Amino acid sequence: MKTLLIILSSLLFVAFISCSDKDADKKPTDKQVAELRTAAGDFMGKLKSVLVSEMQNNGVVKAVSVCSDTALILTEQMGKSKNLSIKRVSKKNRNPKNVPDAFEQSVLEKFQSLKMIDKKTEYAEITRLNGNDVIRYMKPIIMQDECITCHGDNEYIPDAVSEILNERYPNDKARGYSSGELRGAVSIIKVINN
Numbered sequence: 001m002k003t004l005l006i007i008l009s010s011l012l013f014v015a016f017i018s019c020s021d022k023d024a025d026k027k028p029t030d031k032q033v034a035e036l037r038t039a040a041g042d043f044m045g046k047l048k049s050v051l052v053s054e055m056q057n058n059g060v061v062k063a064v065s066v067c068s069d070t071a072l073i074l075t076e077q078m079g080k081s082k083n084l085s086i087k088r089v090s091k092k093n094r095n096p097k098n099v100p101d102a103f104e105q106s107v108l109e110k111f112q113s114l115k116m117i118d119k120k121t122e123y124a125e126i127t128r129l130n131g132n133d134v135i136r137y138m139k140p141i142i143m144q145d146e147c148i149t150c151h152g153d154n155e156y157i158p159d160a161v162s163e164i165l166n167e168r169y170p171n172d173k174a175r176g177y178s179s180g181e182l183r184g185a186v187s188i189i190k191v192i193n194n
Ligand code: HEC
Pocket: 048, 051, 060, 061, 063, 064, 065, 067, 068, 069, 071, 088, 089, 090, 092, 093, 094, 095, 096, 098, 141, 142, 143, 144, 146, 147, 148, 149, 150, 151, 174, 183, 184, 185
């Protein structure tokens, strides 16, 4: 009886260890997270600098295509060079391609529920996707004053801009935001199979 108990409890112990090991596997290393943090920062930094210079040099109407075209180009370029998929997602999206999937939706909700989002706020997890082991990384995108002309209440959006938006994005949900609000997130997927 005693031996049986010992065997049983060692089995339980082994089961316990392998479970916690599994959980530990789910956490990406600091180095992996740092790489994706840099990629997200580069992506948003490039996007914003093109947007701001286009607005200053060619006006807000021309800049409308920047937020879309530049994002697409950067997504392509960075995806190829760094071997990862990078995009922006939002629950109140403008482009239907930027609808969050279930994972992104739940992380956006996590961000939304935080008392404060700061520069360090991010989320990273190792998970399975389409038969691959992947790291999924997300970083919040916060509304700033310069975004209001295209994402704020209609009274802040110039008529000419509104016209283009209506034409290109008939299902636009990305208006009515105010400065400081969570606008969405950068979402990165990196395959880590050997
Ligand atoms: C000149 C107009 C303009 C300005 C200014 C602008 N955006 Fe956008 N934004 C757009 C357009 C157009 C899209 C749709 C892009 C596409 O087709 O992928 C968009 C898409 C986005 C998306 C992707 C999610 C979605 O709704 O489809 C995010 C996130 C976003 N903008 C954040 C911002 C932030 C943050 C700022 C301020 C730093 C900003 N935008 C400033 C026009 C603008």
